[in-house]
Amino acid sequence: MRPAGPVARLLWRVLALVCVALGLIGAFLPVLPTVPFLLAAAWAAGRGWPALEHWLLEHPRYGEYIRQWRQRGAVPRRAKWAATAMMALSSAVLLATAAPVAVKIGAPVLMAAVAIWLWSRPES
Template sequence: MASILSENGVHITHGRRRLSNSLGLGCADAPFATSGGSPRRVPFFMRPAGPVARLLWRVLALVFVALGLIGAFLPVLPTVPFLLAAAWAAGRGWPALEHRLLAHPRYGEYIRQWRLRGAVPRRAKWTATAMMALSSAVLLATAAPIAVKIGAPVFMAAVAIWLWSRPDN
């Protein structure tokens, strides 16, 4: 299996970290990197998380995985966006979970395609657009304030435009 680029720029191969990241800064765990003999500071988001931060990233990843699991059984709650967020959070504090999500037989491909190209499957685009249109129609039939009746559909239309601007798988 080829290496997979994690969210924080570290290549993961079979659940292990390689010593170089995507920016070519050398060891991802080093606070300084050298290029041409002069040390430069590694950005804070490339440094390893401390124990408290790692715990918080893990908790956040678990919350997103739980929401994704709920979404697998409830048609009104999407699964893949929560798994995308879980992989993002896991990439900062739980590389093993991130690797499991990336290697998942059903949802791993969606996560990898999103990371590589920002791609969204055409079927997901159609489903999301239909659900937003249905939600807007139901909202217009309710006694919601006029600002909500206008603002929510405008926001959903903007999301739909952005969604359709993404490449397909």
């Protein structure tokens, strides 16, 4: 990979920091996932901030998940169940709102597609 210029490196770092911040928020809010944001942060950091990428890969709690995703696209079964449950709950809440019918149909269909894809991934 060609080394990034200073502007590109700055943009990759900003993206990595935003993703880390969202992952940190997600560690405390059950409706916001943590690991997908950390996966994105490690990806962005790999393009502009190798030290942050290394820190994420070696993180005692989340590093293993990031490494397994990179090596095999693996998602732990517990994470699959949690994501599926949150999508089902989100769909149920959405159906109880005054959202337009297209949203009440489209969002659950999209979430179902994501769940199918997620369950097709290998497990760690």
